[in-house]
Structure formats: structure tokens, C-alpha cells
Amino acid sequence: MSMNLELRVWRQKNPHAKGYFVSYQAKNISPDMSFLEMLDVVNEDLISNNQDPIAFESDCREGICGACALVINGVAHGPERGTTACQLHMRHFNDGETIVVEPWRAKAFAPIKDLVADRSAFDRIMQAGGFVSVNTGSAPDANTVLISKTYADLAFDAAACIGCGACVAACKNASAMLFVGAKVSQYAHLPQGQPEHKFRVQAMVMKMDEEGFGSCTNTQECEAVCPKQISTRVITELNREFLRTYL
């Protein structure tokens, strides 16, 4: 029960070259393969024909490292909710279907090659303030500070972000508010996050703007494509926390 598919894939030799779509045939694809394993098969074919295989990123292939970044049929990470491209299986496609594959597109995510984009802006936002300043060795006993399970769970829900950038890729404004909000929300719900609250929120928001990410206009496409289904409540919280720094 194998499938044959037509792929239309964005190819771009380097950051300065012009990109274009190229069609490929993906033959004898098992419905149990992941989307990336399907691309592996296409690439094996390209290599055996002495052609440059399609560059795309992946590492853990179990939905947690955040490396894979494909827009599939116009949707970041493809049609399945709460799923990274590496965990998307071919059983969700039909035999004979044409599938369009593109990279993340955003001003702040410059293209590198084919389906690979530069997401280092996310690292720089985190460097601006996405941490608690605690040197190794200076921590009190872990059970000294009680944290209500409710707040610990809220913090965890936000902390589940894998930094893939689908939220930016899906947003018509290429806004990074879901990504930034997730980190801000995690610390806002924890006592450990309070001392540096003002510095953190302002520094991260400033960096986000400086890197060229857009503003949020509440379309909520980010939540719809987020593989960890992070709620846009973190954007509300980011706005609240940002205002709170001026109180």
C-alpha cells in the first residue's frame, strides 16, 4: 500500500541566489513514513542521479528539538495539529497528491539554502533576557520555595516551547510574540522569575523589535500551528507583563 506523490519544493542555492520551485516525484512512499523520511527517499534518488539533494533541517526527529522547519501546503509544519514536520506521517496525505514545500519566510529569518533559514534571532532574544540570573552553586534547597501546582503547570505549559519558529512563519506580520510570550509567561508564573521581571520583559521585547519581527494583530495563526499548542494566553500575558513594567 505505497503512495506516489508530486512535490513542489523551494530551491535556493544560497542566501543571495534567486529561489524557485522545482517538481519532484516521490515514489513508493509508505504511509508509515514521516514527512522527513519521505524527503530522505527523494534525496537518495537525487544523489543517485548526481543532483544536489534538498537541504532541510532536522535532528531529534521526535518533535522536541525544534530543528525541522517546513511550510507544507502553506501551513507551518503541515496539516496535523500539534505536530512538527518530523512527526507528521504520510498517512495524512493521499496517493497522487501534489505537496508544496517551502521554508520559513520572515524578514528576521534570512534564507540560507533551500528549506533552511537562519533562526539565530531567537537565540539573541533569549540572550537579551530569557534566563534567571543565578550562578552555579548559590541555590537554596529545592523545596525551600513552595510553588502551587496550578502555577507550576501554567509555567510548564509555556516552557514547552521548542523554539522552532512556526509561530513566526505562520504570522502575516512575522511576529515572534508567541515565542517571547512563552518565555515571559514561564517566569511570570514562578517566584524565581520575579526579581528580574522588569529587566527581562523590556530587554526581550526590545530585542524582538530590533531583530525585525512584526507586531501581533491577534490573528492567532501562531497558536494554530504551534507543535506544542502553546496558547495565545502567553501573548496576553506578555502584553500585561510589559505594561506592568511601567507601573
Added chain:
Amino acid sequence: MILDAKIPSGPLPDKWNNYKNASKPINPANKRKYHIIVVGTGLAGASAAASLGELGFRVSTFCFQDSPRRAHSIAAQGGINAAKNYRNDGDSVHRLFYDTIKGGDFRAREANVYRLAQLSGNIIDQCVAQGVPFAREYGGLLDNRSFGGSLVSRTFYARGQTGQQLMLGAYGALNRQIAAGNVKSHPRSEMQDLIMVDGHAKGIVVRNLVTGVMTAHTGDAVVLATGGYGPVFYLSTNAVGCNVTATYRAFKQGALFANPCYTQIHPTCIPQHGNHQSKLTLMSESLRNDGRVWVPKQKDDKRSPQQIPEAERDYYLERKYPSYGNLAPRDIASRAAKLVCDEGRGVGPGGRGVFLDFSDAITRLGKDVIFARYSNLFHMYQKITAEDPFEVPMRIYPASHYTMGGLWVDYELMSTIPGLFVLGEANFSDHGANRLGASALMQGLADGYFVLPNTISGYLNQIKPNSIKDNDSKCKQTAIDAADYVHRLMSIQGRHSPDFFHRELGKIMWNDCGMTRTEKSLQNALAQIPQLRDQFWKDVRVTGTDLEMNPVLEKALRVADFLEFAELLCHDALQRRESCGGHFREEFQTEDGEAKRNDDEFCYVAAWQYQGASQKPELHKEPLQFENIALAQRSYQ
């Protein structure tokens, strides 16, 4: 060669303090003068780089991923052990130490493991202070769960994403030091070689994975935190980028490689489904807290699991190991699964699978409780298999997961090359022949946060800082050699992709040096690997050019090293004529089919020294001395 582990004097509980008291710190004003290179930014690398930066050293980090946060530590699911005794169930530093030594089948150093157990509590404190959202109880205190190989509940967790949360904590600490200017981060940079000057590690050559350019980076010490070599079996639970290159190149430069045959095959992974599969997915061991492992009593039973009545099911772990039951350690649970499948009682396509059944726990605790504990794991399982574990039992099978072997290090975590330190999974030091669940995160963070920052001064005090520049002739030559090696690979222009050779190597290793090994199978592997390697160097095809982003070239470079390293692994497995932990030689087993150690002849660390291309490496032995615990047949019955 005499392998001096530099174990400090004094009684076991005092050794680490004695070591620290005897060490000479570096003047804070002088720390800026030292530049330390850290390769790998997982738990061990990120925590080490951040902590060294906090101390005032200048640090550069390198990782092949596009961001330090993506290192494969991020995928660890179940939890992290710590001897906090928050449960009042009798846990202690000594108990964690003993469980770890016993779990490793008495093939690890007492002093290292004791230090690990002593530091375990500090790790939890540190991570909580960083804002890591560990699971909590309604009263606001930290929650714990149980893991294999232990009778106490000492595992701290953050749903099924503990590794991710600890990783992001360490990434945050690293980011803070990058922002402070103490650490310089080099993502998309893969180490190709170690720069050696007068017998000391003085830097590395890296390939920029975007431009393909080779550059030399010098430092006063080099820290490898580059993970394990699980993908030597091709399919494993590791990320597809995980590789042995950094540690293997260090081996070729003279660092001894210890116990490569100690490989961990994890019992609970989603079974293989086809030939184009790129990886196997782990289902956390924590599932064995509530899931019961079984197969049908009859052979070739094709009924669906619900149709098989209770009396016709064999809960073989509970039957064979009544006191540990489903929480038997990984090596034992894996072999037991292989055994029942070899008997023809395996389930699912190809008969290579066993059931992990939650129906009793769902009846006892309710669906909501099970959902809260394992929702992300159930979700992941359903994504991959299109089956709902709430409705039908999971099917699982063992897969390559973790490697206990690694570069030999002394108590200070320094390898046999002065100035080369090795942390986390990349070293061999703490897990013996088998690692217990939730101990990898513990070791990676202990090494990075607490051990290395206290031991590196011992070496740095002996050398003059900044003695070599990036444009030194030795650096230039190492970079030229690395580029030549790339050109050699690219010029072959053969017929097969690097993946083709990797898959072939995986078949050899899994069949002949996998969950069980024999003298014959190992000799077979040792005959086949050099042939495959020759074929690779005649017939591999690398498309594109070297001076661009080229994933095929990256893969070819990694596979070339696996093809050499695999032989080292088999040499080690062949010389160790005993069974212990993850190394099971069929010739050496008890009447019950358990691993039979030979303490008289093999109670040592096997450390191998490179002797040149295609030459058999030379074996050196570090005897293991057990002064505080008695060697015993490992029993979980």
C-alpha cells in the same frame, strides 16, 4: 601505560571535599587570561560553559546544530535522579551510589560514582533556582517518581520532557554568559580535529557548516561534551546528527577510549516499521511505573490483545523478577524482550514487539491521572503508530539508546591527553556496563555544573595561558589536513550515498554486536567492517562542493568515523570474555540466562590506544578496586 585515575585519599564520603581542599584556585584576576574551548552544548557542555564563564574564564562553545538549545539532551524524557530523600523512603547518597554501581554491574569507579551521588541534590537545587518547572504536588513541594533499578522514588521530572526543561535551564545560563561577554557561541560549527602542541590539547579545527570553511580555534584547554556513539547501530533513539567524530578524532590524536563495548539497548522503544526509517523513538522508562509488560503464553498468537484472556498472558518481567517487576533495569528488560520474541511469542508485524499495557493502571487510577502523567508520550506514540494507548496496549521493542563507554578520564575528568577534558555521555566514567534510568541527566549536569569548574584549575595552574595563537603553524597545518581529508572524500564520486554505508554498518553491528554477542559473531563483524570501509572509500558519492552548506558531506564525514570506530567497539567486545550489563556474551551466562561476570579476570576498565590506520588498537587496563562495597551477582529477583 599506567592509567592513574588520581583518586583522592580518604574515606569515600570525604574524597571530593579532600580533593577540593587540596586544590589551588586561580586568582580571579588571572582567570580572564585562560581561554577554554567547549565542544557540544547539551546538558554537560552548556552547564560547563556557563559555569566556567561565571567563574571568569573566557569560553568559546561550538555545536553543529543551528542553536545550542537543540542538542540531543533536549529529548530526554523521564527524569533526573537525586538522593534528596524527600519521600522519606530510605534514600541516601549511599543508596544512590550503591544502586548506580550495582546497576552498572560493578564496572564503574567507586569514587566517581560516590561524587555523582553527592552532587545529585545540588543539581535539583540549581535547576529549581533557574526556574525549571519540575512537577509539583498540590502542597507546592516537588514530586517524584520511580525508575528502573531502584526501590526508592528519587526521580524528579517535568512531565515527559525533563531533558528539555533542564536543557533550556542550562541554555538560559549559557545565554546569560554570552550576553555578559564571557562566552562566545559558534553554532553550525562541527569539530573536525584536535590541535595538539607538545602533547597538550591546544585547540580544535572546525568546519563552518554554512560556508564550509575550516578554521582553527586555540585555547588553553579543550572540553569535549559531544555525547555518545549510539548511531553506530544506524537506527537508534539518538538524533540523526549525533556522531562519534569529535571523540574518535581525539582518540586518533592519542586519547584512550574506554569500554566502547558497553552500549545500552533501551527496552521501551516503538518497534521498527520499514526500511526507510531514519530513527527509533523512545517511550520513556517512566511508563513502566504504570504499564505492565507482557506477551501471549502461546507462540504465534495472532489474536488482538483484548481477546487474549488474563490466564493466557505472560507478564514475564513480573514472573522472572518479582521484587523489581516491570522496573527491572534496562539491560535485563531488553534481553528479556529479545528472548520472548526469539521464542516466537513477540507481537505485531514481524513478531519483534511486546505489549506495554496500561489497562490495569487506567482502571485503578482513572484515565485523567494517566493522562496527566504521560499525555505527551501517549500523544507521540499515537502520532507514530496511529494507535491509541488508552484503547490498545503499546507495542515496544528494544533499541540502541545510550553508550556507557567513552573517552577515558581520570577523577578530574581529564583524558590521557593533558588539557583535554571529557564530560557527560562522551566520557566513560560513571555508569559502568549499564546506565540506570534518569542518571544521564544527573551525570551530564554534575560534570558540567559542579565537577569540571572545580577540577580544571588543577591543569590550568600548570600551564602558561595563551601560549599559542590561531595562526600558529601547527594550527594551520591541522586545518589544511582536515580540508585535505574533505577533498579526498569528495573526489571519490562513487555510486552510493553515505546513508547507504551507514545502514549497512548498522546491520552488521545490530546483528553481530547488538543485544547479545558471541565470539563468532564478533569475528564476523571484524571481518566485514574493514571490507565495508574499503568499499566506502572507493564508492561513496558526495554531491555538491565543500565550500557551501552540504548535508551529504557532513553525513559522509560522520559515517567515515563510525566505520573506523565500529571496529574498535568489536575489538573491545571480543576481548571482554564475560557478560556484564549491556555487554552480553552468550557464552557467559548463568543457568537462568543472566549475565555472568568474571571478576577474577575482567574487573578492569578496558582503555584502548590508537596504533595507526587499520592497526589493532592496544589495550591498557585500569583495575577497578572495590573497597566499600562487596562485588555480588547482580540480582533483581
